[in-house]
Amino acid sequence: MPFRPANPGLTTVGLSLAVFMQVLDTTIANVSLPTIAGNLGASADQATWVITSFAVSNAIALPLTGFLTKRFGEVKMFVATTLLFVFASFLCGIAQSMTMLILFRAFQGAVAGPMYPVTQSLLLSIYPPEKRSHALALLVMVTIVAPIAGPILGGWITDTYTWPWIFFVNVPVGIFAALVVYGQMRHRPEQTVRPRMDYIGLATLVVGVGALQIVLDKGNDEDWFQSNFIIVTAIVSAVALAIFLIWELTDKEPIVDLKLFRHRNFVFGTIAMTLAYGAFFAINVLVPQWLQRYLGYTATWAGFAAAPLGILPILLTPFIGRYINRVDLRIAASVAFFIMGMTSFIRSDFYLEIDFHHVAMAQFIQGLGVAFFFMPLMQIMLSDLQPNEIASGTGLATFVRNLGGSFSASITNFMWQHRAIVHHAQLSEHLTPFDPDAQQAVATLGQGNDPVAWRILERMIDSQSYQISFNELFHVLGYIFLSLIVVIWFARPPFGARAGGGGGGH
Numbered sequence: 001m002p003f004r005p006a007n008p009g010l011t012t013v014g015l016s017l018a019v020f021m022q023v024l025d026t027t028i029a030n031v032s033l034p035t036i037a038g039n040l041g042a043s044a045d046q047a048t049w050v051i052t053s054f055a056v057s058n059a060i061a062l063p064l065t066g067f068l069t070k071r072f073g074e075v076k077m078f079v080a081t082t083l084l085f086v087f088a089s090f091l092c093g094i095a096q097s098m099t100m101l102i103l104f105r106a107f108q109g110a111v112a113g114p115m116y117p118v119t120q121s122l123l124l125s126i127y128p129p130e131k132r133s134h135a136l137a138l139l140v141m142v143t144i145v146a147p148i149a150g151p152i153l154g155g156w157i158t159d160t161y162t163w164p165w166i167f168f169v170n171v172p173v174g175i176f177a178a179l180v181v182y183g184q185m186r187h188r189p190e191q192t193v194r195p196r197m198d199y200i201g202l203a204t205l206v207v208g209v210g211a212l213q214i215v216l217d218k219g220n221d222e223d224w225f226q227s228n229f230i231i232v233t234a235i236v237s238a239v240a241l242a243i244f245l246i247w248e249l250t251d252k253e254p255i256v257d258l259k260l261f262r263h264r265n266f267v268f269g270t271i272a273m274t275l276a277y278g279a280f281f282a283i284n285v286l287v288p289q290w291l292q293r294y295l296g297y298t299a300t301w302a303g304f305a306a307a308p309l310g311i312l313p314i315l316l317t318p319f320i321g322r323y324i325n326r327v328d329l330r331i332a333a334s335v336a337f338f339i340m341g342m343t344s345f346i347r348s349d350f351y352l353e354i355d356f357h358h359v360a361m362a363q364f365i366q367g368l369g370v371a372f373f374f375m376p377l378m379q380i381m382l383s384d385l386q387p388n389e390i391a392s393g394t395g396l397a398t399f400v401r402n403l404g405g406s407f408s409a410s411i412t413n414f415m416w417q418h419r420a421i422v423h424h425a426q427l428s429e430h431l432t433p434f435d436p437d438a439q440q441a442v443a444t445l446g447q448g449n450d451p452v453a454w455r456i457l458e459r460m461i462d463s464q465s466y467q468i469s470f471n472e473l474f475h476v477l478g479y480i481f482l483s484l485i486v487v488i489w490f491a492r493p494p495f496g497a498r499a500g501g502g503g504g505g506h
Contacts, residue, residue, distance in 0.1 A: 005184035008126050012138070014180030015119050018082050019139060020146045021173045022112045025054065025089070027150030028166050029105075031288040031302045032158040039163065042098040044289065048413045049217050051285060053102045054109035055406035056213045060206055061113025062399045063255045066391075067197055068114055069121075073190035078118050079182045084111040086174035093164035116143075117395060122185070137321050140375070144317060148310025151288060155303030200247050201255040208240030209403065216410035220417065256399065257392045260385065268490040269381030270397050275487075276337065276373065277401045278408035279480045282473070283344070283366075285409045286416065290470055291359070294352060294463050305356060308364035316371040324375055329495045332376040334485045339369030341481030348474035352467050380488065383495040412473065419469035420462075427461045 005011040029036070029050050037047035069077050088108035095101035120139060127135045157165045211233050222230050248254040261267050284306075291297040291305055324332055343366040350358070378397075385393045 002125065003185075003188045005126055005188075007184060010180055011126055011184040012123065012135070014177045014184070015078075015123050016138065016142050017173055018078070018085075018177040018181070019116060019119050020142050021170050021177070022085065022115045023143050023146035024150050024153070025108065025112070025167075025170070026051075027147040027284060028154040029054075030284055031151045031155040031292070031299045031306070032163045032166055033289060034292045035158050035163050035299060036101070037098075040095075040098045040101065044293065045220060045413055045417060046098055048285065048409055049098075049102045050105055052213060052217055052406045052409050053106040054112075055402055055409065056209060057106040057109035058113050059399050059402035059406060060209055061110040062117070062395055062402065063205070064202070065114040065117045065395060067195055067255070069118060070193050070195045073192050074118050074122055074125075075182070075185045075188055075190065077114060078122060079178045081111050081115045081118065082174050082178040082181075085115065086171050086178075089167040089170035089174070093167040095164075116398075117391075122181070125188075126185075137318060140317055140321065141314070144310060144313045144370075147284075148307055148314075151303035151306040152300075153303070155299035155301070158299040160300075196253050198248075198251055198253060198255040201244060201251060204240045204244035204247060205255065208237050208244050211237035211240065213406060213410070216407055216414070220414045256396060257389075258396075260389060260393050260396055263384045265380055265384040265491045265495070266382070266393060266397075268487055269377055269383075270400055272333065272337075272484050272488045273377045273381060273397060274400050274404035275480060276340070276377070276484055278404035279344075279477045280340070280370070280373075281405035281408045282412040282477060283347075285412055286470065286473065287347075287359075287363075290466075294466055294470075295354070301356070305359045306363055308360045309367045309370065311364060312367035313371040316368075317375075320371060320375055324379075325495075328493065329376040329380050330488050330491060330493075332372050333380065333488045336369045336372035336376070337481045337484045337488070340366055340373070341478045343369065344474045344478035344481060348471045348478060350467075350471065350474075352463055377488075380491050380495050383491075383493075416466070416469050416473055419472055420465040423468045424461060424465035427465060428458075 033047040033050060034044065036042075036050060037044050072080070085108060088104055088111055091104040092101060092108060095104055120136075123135050123139060124132050153169075154166050157163075157169065215230055215234050215237060218233075219230055225231055225234075245258070248256050248258045261270075288302045288306055291302040292299065297305065320332075343362050346362050346365075378394075381397050382390055382393050
């Protein structure tokens with residue numbers, strides 16, 4: 001007789017709130033980055049580490065889920081990770097410097113790693129088999145709503161109160177979720193064992209991925225391979241990742257089961273998911289910063305402009321979950337990539353005077369692509385795995401996808417800044433006090449050779465440089481999405497054989 005909590009509805013609320021809180025934290029800081037950078041005396045480039053430190057440590061901690069749940073049990077793991085997440089959120093809120101905030105965000109990401117898979121497992125366990133699809137649909141809804149609520153909530157909290165409250169808000173929510181789930185499920189029988197731990201795999205993974213993220217985050221500041229620090233860190237990363245790959249392919253119980261890549265659909269599904277999620281993550285990083293730094297939006301209005309992205313996914317996800325298997329899943333994924341590509345091309349024509357309506361409409365249309373994005377790809381990815389490989393496959397795919405998002409945030413910010421510097425040099429190469437066109441421009445802005453007018457002109461050129469760079473990046477993102485249509489057609493049906501309908505967005 002499977003264990004049922006006294007109040008399954010209340011338990012579901014507790015589990016859902018924990019997932020909502022964790023997924024919310026992947027996006028709630030996005031619109032607050034300019035404010036956080038300003039308050040802590042950091043550059044916009046460094047502020048991106050607030051996102052990447054969370055994402056990369058989250059990805060690294062994911063493969064530990066299986067080991068930790070076997071060792072301590074799912075209920076204890078859920079309560080411990082939720083309370084640690086609350087503690088980490090509190091530390092983020094009281095951080096006094098950018099270095100402290102980045103370290104606390106890394107800690108927050110690490111404890112969040114096992115939260116989603118453990119929550120999904122607990123949620124499925126409290127419902128009979130015939131109701132599990134409804135439980136999964138609820139989880140998918142939560143993971144879609146949370147990233148949409150993130151920018152609005154983050155913007156409103158930042159403008160109305162102060163940015164630390166975007167982290168403090170987790171404290172009552174997390175404590176409530178942990179108490180409810182513990183109270184309802186503490187008597188659930190659980191078998192714990194002392195599983196073997198792949199310490200070499202874990203150590204080389206942490207060192208390899210961590211060093212690579214440092215190279216991506218610090219490379220621009222340190223002038224890339226002109227810096228001994230970057231050269232040494234890159235070598236450390238390459239050696240650690242090479243050892244990791246060899247070890248994981250030969251170990252009997254690897255922490256990351258790379259042998260899953262022998263399956264055709266898993267390979268092409270994972271490639272498509274990782275690149276698409278990376279491009280999607282880039283959009284979520286770029287748009288809020290661009291709105292605030294160059295269009296003068298407040299954090300709240302940047303949140304409102306980004307929010308229409310979620311309207312169609314919320315409305316359509318229940319129907320897509322029910323009817324998606326009636327069409328070839330490659331067609332559904334291709335539709336998603338086409339729409340996301342087209343909206344990227346729309347943004348590549350944006351300009352500094354663009355109105356709110358056009359920004360919000362691009363987000364709204366992209367939401368249609370997001371609605372068709374996660375579910376078909378998850379099913380394609382898991383379709384040719386054996387039943388006993390699906391849990392590992394979901395974990396590995398999520399791990400690779402999260403890494404893709406983290407690396408994407410670093411690369412996107414670097415490219416935006418790098419291309420803006422190039423364009424700034426091109427736009428201002430004739431901008432001297434002796435150039436007649438420059439004199440004419442300054443004369444229209446101020447009186448004679450007014451230094452204030454020169455500064456205004458310099459700011460205008462700076463804004464224009466970043467706008468051109470922004471447009472270039474969206475052009476590239478558009479082509480990335482369209483190229484993934486080709487990638488996904490390398491997968492082969494049937495897609496519904498063993499995978500079931502599982503898999504959420506996060």
